[in-house]
Amino acid sequence: MTRDHRPASDFRQARQPARRPPLTRDQVRGFWFLSPLFGFIGLFILIPVLGTIADSLFRDIVYLPVRFVFLENFRALWADPSFWSAVRFSALFVLVSVPLEVLLGLGIALVLNEPFALRGWVRACILIPWAIPAAVAGRIFQLVYNFSYGAANYLLDLLSISREPLNWLGSDLSAFIAVVVADAWQTTPFAAIILLAGLAAIPEDLYGQAKVDQAGMVARFRHITLPLLKPVLIVTLLFRTIQALRIFDIIFVLTGGGPGGATESLSMLAYRHFAAGDFGYGSAASVVLFLMAVVAAIAYVRVGRFQET
Amino acid sequence: MVYGCNAGQEKKAVVFAVGGAPGEVMVWEEVARAFTDESGIPMRILRQPTDTAQRRQGLLVALGSAQRDPDVFLMDIAWLGLFAAGGWLAPLGDVALEPFFIETVRQADIVDGQLIALPFSLDVGIVYYRTDLLTEPVPRTWQALAAAAARAQTRIQPHTPGFYGFVWQGAQYEGLVVNFLDFAGSQGGFLVAGDRILVDSPHNVAALAMMVDFIHTQAISPPNTYTEMKEEEVRRHYQGGDALFARNWPYAYPLHAAEGSPVRGKTGVMPLPAPENGSPAATLGGWHVGVSAFSDARAEAIQFALYLTSRPVQKLLALKLGLPPGRRELYTDEDILEKYPHYELLAEILRSARSRPILPNYTLISEIMQRRLSGALARDYSPAQALAMAQQEIDRMMARTRRDPPGSRPR
Structure with missing residues (x-):
């Protein structure tokens, strides 16, 4: 049950027998148990992904005959300022919102990992924003930022910060911040709950031993919590990065991509073209989004060195 | 969907795709039942969302994949170019067009000499104003409207902080493009020149500059015009008593006039003002009925389309749903004028209303425009740059x- 601390290379050597032994009955049976999952992934993930990649190479516009154009859609994307603005928004959004949410989530997880009265209740309550559909969260924040009767302007007035109401969604920067805040409100609980599971898996006696060695709180966090939490931390970052890359609902409801397309994400750009019957172009945008997610995933797996499992 | 080999003598059900609020769908069901009673053709309603x-x-999706259902449906005027170019609409044959607004039918419903749709209901922008607050004559130009709005605002805003002179639809959506066209007047707007659509004309730059000016310089329109204002936001703002002028569609009329409405009995309607050295041109909206080219009950579906645009049904639907009818003759009907006195003005505006370009890729054109118009209203760049x-x-x-090129039809 104890963790094996041999370097990863030992495992690799141990896993290279001269000949692969024949599959046991259990392994064959295991394969059958897994087959519905493979079927599911193939049907609902692999086929649509391959279909989208294939479609991105065609001029697939609903009122025109379909024609193979190879990379023409990507060339058109390259020349489209709204594509670059969407890439920039998606990238900035990931860079700002993911670290913010994971840091906040880590803080919440550390607190919730300590024993205190009503801890179970607080843990459950923290999850509420995550349980709310993103479209509803977008609508809630629309009411928060509303110019005439929103809570944000009410607070400004109440705290005597500004008598004049602010048009929160009216400039590129403030609309960006508004989207980040709404998203952080909604998805920080997700980060918190996964990190909390990771914290709970760290054996308590490690901390006991460290205390015997007179390690302070900061030292315990740096030398025990952080290294042992790293795999879970990487998984959380990976999940949040991919979710943040494809952000759609909150923006669609809250800003509609405005003002002037400043908060339009790549997935929203793809959606707009799909909805207009411009399928090949929308597919090309989706492929770019897919590639960005793949790059992020590879980077995280590299950093996390998952080959040891 | 029901597939079956019922005895051949049973008539094919006509599937009618229509959306709307729950109350509207109930009215549609009544109409469908009445049609079945009259013609013996069974009907089925395929309920669509409310959102356009x-x-x-x-x-x-259904037409692009050549599905047999729905057989008949309503289309926003802005989609007609796409549906026609897809070859999705069956010609409706010889229909007497005299009772309709000929100019509308010519702009929107006749493609390559074929009648492919009929106007079911028409829509056009009008300006609502407060008869108790407007002290000068009804303005005929945007400049005069802005001046009246500014005067009223200076007088009223000090004791009613949310009061603005003029509210209109400026959020980033199709309504922004329509408002822009309304501001631009007859000399501006989309200019179709051969294969090109020209949008950066001096008239258009002036119109957009005026919109920016209304929000940011003269400040007669609220700061959230370009972030929040769609039809319903404008209606609520005006109906709450917080505006002198409001640009909106005719649907708002009965709501403004409803019992309990703060502006009841204090609201007048006027046509859109004209730009400087130009004449006004209202942008045409509304719904048209068409029959699918892939329909497996085409003759029956056409019969239903004609039924929907017939005089008695149009009158009934106008009275029940408050949608301005597609038939011109109803705008002089006594019962309708009694309920909607503003239809007299509407008929006048509709005669010269202008359709957005009927092009298959209009949605893509509009989305580019929405984005750049919105960017200009947010002052990310100048109107000319936008x-x-x-x-x-x-x-x-x-x-x-x-x-x-080979199969292309000049449009």
Whole structure:
């Protein structure tokens, strides 16, 4: 049950027998148990992904005959300022919102990992924003930022910060911040709950031993919590990065991509073209989004060195 | 969907795709039942969402994949170019067009000499104003409207902080494009020149500059005009008593006049003002009925389309749903004028109303415009820059989505 601390290379050597032994009955049976999952992934993930990649190479516009154009859609994307603005928004959004949410989530997880009265209740309550559909969260924040009767302007007035109401969604920067805040409100609980599971898996006696060695709180966090939490931390970052890359609902409801397309994400750009019957172009945008997610995933797996499992 | 081999003598059900609020769908069901009673043709209603863009998408998927259902449906005027270019609409044959607004039918419903749709209901922008607050004569130009709005605002805003002179639809959506066209008047707007759509004309730059000016310089329109104002936001703002003028569609009329409405009995309607050295041109909206080219009950579906646009049904639906009818003759009908006195004015505006370009890729053109107009209203760049960028992007998009030369029809 104890963790094996041999370097990863030992495992690799141990896993290279001269000949692969024949599959046991259990392994064959295991394969059958897994087959519905493979079927599911193939049907609902692999086929649509391959279909989208294939479609991105065609001029697939609903009122025109379909024609193979190879990379023409990507060339058109390259020349489209709204594509670059969407890439920039998606990238900035990931860079700002993911670290913010994971840091906040880590803080919440550390607190919730300590024993205190009503801890179970607080843990459950923290999850509420995550349980709310993103479209509803977008609508809630629309009411928060509303110019005439929103809570944000009410607070400004109440705290005597500004008598004049602010048009929160009216400039590129403030609309960006508004989207980040709404998203952080909604998805920080997700980060918190996964990190909390990771914290709970760290054996308590490690901390006991460290205390015997007179390690302070900061030292315990740096030398025990952080290294042992790293795999879970990487998984959380990976999940949040991919979710943040494809952000759609909150923006669609809250800003509609405005003002002037400043908060339009790549997935929203793809959606707009799909909805207009411009399928090949929308597919090309989706492929770019897919590639960005793949790059992020590879980077995280590299950093996390998952080959040891 | 029900597939079956019932005895051949049973008539094919006509599937009618229509969306709207729950109350509207109930009215549609009544109409369908009445049609079945009259003709013996069974009907089925395929319920669509209320949202216009989602309704388009649902039909686009069914027609793009040549499904046999729905057989008959309503289309926003802005989609007609797409549906026609897809070859999705069956010709309706010889229909007497005299009772309709001929100019509308000519602009929107006749493609390559074929009648492919009929106006079911028409829509056009009008300006609502407070008869108790407007001290000067009804303004005929945007400049006069702005001056009246500013005077009223200076007088009223000090004791009613949310009061603004003029509210209109400026959020980033199709309504922004329509408002822009309304501001631009007859000399501005989309200019179709051969293969090109010209948008960066001086008239258009002036119109956009005026919109920016209304929000930011003269401040007669609220700061959230370009972030929040759609039809319903404008209606609520005006109906709450917080505006002198409001640009909106006719649907708001009965709501403004409803019992308990703060502006009841204090609201007048006027046509859109004219730009400087120009004449007004209202942008046409509304719904048209069409029959699918893939329908397996085409004759029956056409019969239903004609039924929907017949005089008695149009009158009934106008009275029940408050939708301005497609038939011109109803705008002089006594019962209708008694309920909606503003229809007299509407008929006058509709005669010269202008359709948005009937092009298959209109949605893509509009989305580029929405984005750049919104950017100008947010003052990310100047009106001239906004329209220059839009022009460049539209040109590129048009080249990509153009029809192949051999089979192309000049439009």
